[in-house]
Amino acid sequence: MLIKSLSRKNKLLSGLLCAGILTINSNFATASEFQLGIEQMAYSYDEMLSFDVEKYLAENAPHLLSKSEAISHFAGYSAISPKVILAMIEMQSGLVSNAAADLESPLAQMSNQYGFVEQLREMAEQLREVGHQEKSLQTTMLSGHMNQLSETFQKLFPQEAKMMANATAKSLDTSLPGSSGLTSQPAPSTGLTVSNAASLPPANLLSLPYPVGKTWYIGGAHANDGGTGVHSSLDLSTGGFGWGADLSNIWVQSAAPGTVKVHSSCFMEIIHDGGWSTTYYHMSDLAWSTGASINRNTNIGHYASNKAQALCNGGSSTGPHLHFSLKKNGYFNSLNGVSLSGYKIKATSNKSYDTNCDYFNLSQWGSTWCAGNYYNPGVDLFRGVKISSLNGTATTELYYKMIVPAAPAGSNRVIFETSGGTGDVDLYVKKGGIPTLNDYDCRPFLDGNNEKCDSSNGLSTDIGGTWYVMLHGAKQFLNTSITARHSGWYDSNNITVNKGAWNHSWVNVPEGTKSLTISISGFSGDPDLYVAYGSQASTSNWTCRPYKDTGVTETCTINNPQAGQWHIGINGYSYTSGINLKARWEP
Structure with a gap:
């Protein structure tokens, strides 16, 4: 067993361990192999969803049940695992195993405060600063206590400690001479890598946390x-x-x-x-x-x-x-x-x-x-993006928006479409403002989840501007999707190519595109158009090559094109200037 010399206040814990009331896995790694650091102390998202503080206390320390919310609260606040917080409490006061210990002094003399919540708050504030590299462990209440904390954690949570020790041992194995990893052990980490302005979520992930339109x-x-x-x-x-x-x-x-x-x-x-x-x-x-x-x-x-x-x-x-x-x-x-x-x-x-x-x-x-x-105008629904696994009840309202740049002539299609799943969700679309149940440009109002608003039927063909979408639950709906698509375009004018030379470009075509048309015109020489999917077009790599005579407009039309990069090559069969390249794709 890994019972070290215990202070007088922890004699009861010693007796409980020896009596087998608190059990230890005898196959566990030795204390020297297991050491908590700030990385091991972090409160992971997996643990948030898998470890229930209240359930653990009900089974192991029912006298602390009234404090389960405070422990959970300060674990979330500090980003420190509630298991580590429980180990700190046990290390200092024995309160996890000893119902007779002082409930208002869980961290005992380690804290300058008095009161369960007050002591946990002091601990949480200090360890939060360690996690964000504003302090080191040596400048907190844990200074000089990490070995003891590691041993206590091991006693309360033997399986978790074993997994941590094995993970550490595995990482160190790669540093031994002759291994496929590093040839020397890296320096100990001083803390977690702290997110900063360089860590950005997708631009269309987060909404303001209050209702759209408010x-x-x-x-x-x-x-x-x-x-x-x-x-x-x-x-x-x-x-x-x-x-x-x-x-x-x-x-x-x-x-x-x-x-x-x-x-x-x-x-x-x-x-x-x-x-x-x-x-x-x-x-x-x-x-x-x-x-x-x-x-x-x-x-x-x-x-x-x-x-x-x-x-x-x-x-x-x-x-x-x-x-x-x-x-x-x-x-x-x-x-x-x-x-x-x-x-x-x-x-x-x-x-x-x-x-x-x-x-x-x-x-x-x-x-x-x-x-x-x-x-709050809602979150952008980028063109070509399909948002899936949407669920809701009757009266649920989900909001999105899509901003379309001013479109050139011939690009006038916009489509919003719901599909899949079960139940009944209704689609509402409005250009220039957020739709309501009584104010909208398009509302198919069909049974089920398959509805479409299209500029060819019910929406303006002037697609430039901000479009807003509301999904409203007529009944409960499960696993439905919303897709927004609009015409795409790419123009490049006054291109010059020498004889035998190339001009290369490409366009990104989204999913759900019905047709892709690429053409060159406006010249008097003899350029040749090549179009290829996925890699640069050449005389040996092309999906479409009209290969027309001097002065003739060349056009490639691909029906139901594969989503991804379509590469455009213009080859000079003879010297040519003034070439106008136009690409259009329609949903």
Whole structure:
């Protein structure tokens, strides 16, 4: 067994271990092989969804059940695993195994505070700063305790520690002479790589976290704790309401599709694709439980009108509002350069809540705005993108938008289409404004999920501008999709090619394209047009080659072209100038 010398306060733990009440895997790696570092302490998204603090305490420490929410809350706040927090508590006070220990001093003399929540908050703030490389472990309450913490973690969670030790051993094996890996052991890591402005989610991933068509106030960006850390957070509200106001008709909504993790009654996180997540703090009436899969723009609760609820595990707030944050791989990520509903955020100040427009602003549609009221236009639905696995109930409303540049002559097709799945979702489309149940340009209003709005039937053929889409649940709908497509174009004029020389270009053709037409005209010499898919066109590689005589326009038309790069080559059979190249593709 790996029982080291225990302090007097941990004698009960020693007795429990010897009695077999707390069991240890005797096949586990030795203490020297297992060592917690900040990487092993991180609260991963997998653990958020697989480890239930309340269930663990009910089975192993029922006397701590009343504190399960606080442990879960500060795990989410600090990005430190709740298992590590439980190991810290056990290491210092024996409170996990000893119901007689002081419930209000879980970290004992390690903390300068008194009270369960107060001590956990101090711990969370210090370890959050370590995770963001603002501090080292040596400058926190854990200084000098890492070996003991590793041993305690191993005792409480032997299987997890074994997996960590084996993973570490495997990585070190690659550093031995003669291995296929490095020839020397890398220096120990000082912490996790912290996301910054270079880490950006897709521009059409995140919506503002309130209903499309509504206007809320947004203040300056700030660190999650309001301090000097990475500016990951925004405070948002409808404004004008004090504590005690009726906010039951004001909904906070999910910024992107994902899986819910409820950290506490006032703190929710939604885990998205690509390692991203968003958090929602100062909340009440949470509408979803951990593990729920939800869409973008789904009602998730209200920001709290009761101060005690808004601060369910401490903190500060001057009035009702939503505290919204962005995370990457579990750690708070800078908002600088991030897009919310198409607004690109600038957040470059070195102090929290700075509303100086030079350091904090939002820009879109060629304009820039400072801190203030922002209308939510919804998330861009880029041309050719198919968004799948959409689910909802009767009355669910999902919103998207697509911006189409001013189109040249002959490019006048736009299509919005729902398809697949079960149930009944209705498609609403409007150009230049957000559609409602009573205000729209197109609404097929059919049974089921297969509906289309098309510029050839019901929509304007002047496709340039901003198009808005609403999906409305007539009944529950499951696994449906929305696709938006419009005409595409590429023009290049006054091209010159010498005899035997080439001019090369290419176009990206999206899925669902009905036809691709490429032509050259306007010349008096003899150029030859070559078109090929996937690689550069040449005399030996082409899908289409009209090969016409001098002065004759050459055209290639490909029906149902494969999505991807189509390469265009113009070869000079003789010297030719003034060539006009035109490519058009239609959905």
